Amino acid sequence: NAGVTQTPKFQVLKTGQSMTLQCAQDMNHNSMYWYRQDPGMGLRLIYYSASEGTTDKGEVPNGYNVSRLNKREFSLRLESAAPSQTSVYFCASSPNWTPNYGYTFGSGTRLTVV
């Protein structure tokens, strides 16, 4: 009963490097989300996918791209990492895009860009 699985759990990048954060859910949820969490800023939505085949920008999309690979998987890519992208990244999913049941979160990826 894994729920939402994120990899990696920790990552250190040098400025300008690229990487992809992976997220997979096994709950047959339609909607998936990527948030970042910074001290004093709360959770901010980066991108979301209301259903397989669709993606949309959230509050802070600059510097990121996403791919909804299939119903289970939703990845977040940093093309050229910057120190401002140092954060904790959470993937979440919900049964459908009217989030009447709230989200289920993954365990997070702690990213440091030096």
Place this chain on the structure above:
Amino acid sequence: QKEVEQNSGPLSVPEGAIASLNCTYSDRGSQSFFWYRQYSGKSPELIMSIYSNGDKEDGRFTAQLNKASQYVSLLIRDSQPSDSATYLCAVNTFLDDGSSNTGKLIFGQGTTLQVKP
């Protein structure tokens, strides 16, 4: 800009007391309200949801909603040291014309609760 506001705290209460956590939101169209608990270094965990005005009780937790005042609160009775965490309020949002749910939750910054033995 749709917003959810919470007092960041910390809110400190003695063990066995009632902890009261508050949240206000700006989107009058919001219909779904959630409380998440987040332990330090961990991910948010859904603990309560409420959709109608009034109170909803689940064990030691009670969520209260007042849509007219755009206010939602969480009461924790008989607080325990294990309740020490950050509590996040989350609210669903609608398009500016109120025609459609955006499918997104907006989170408050969270209130840190400390329960002292």
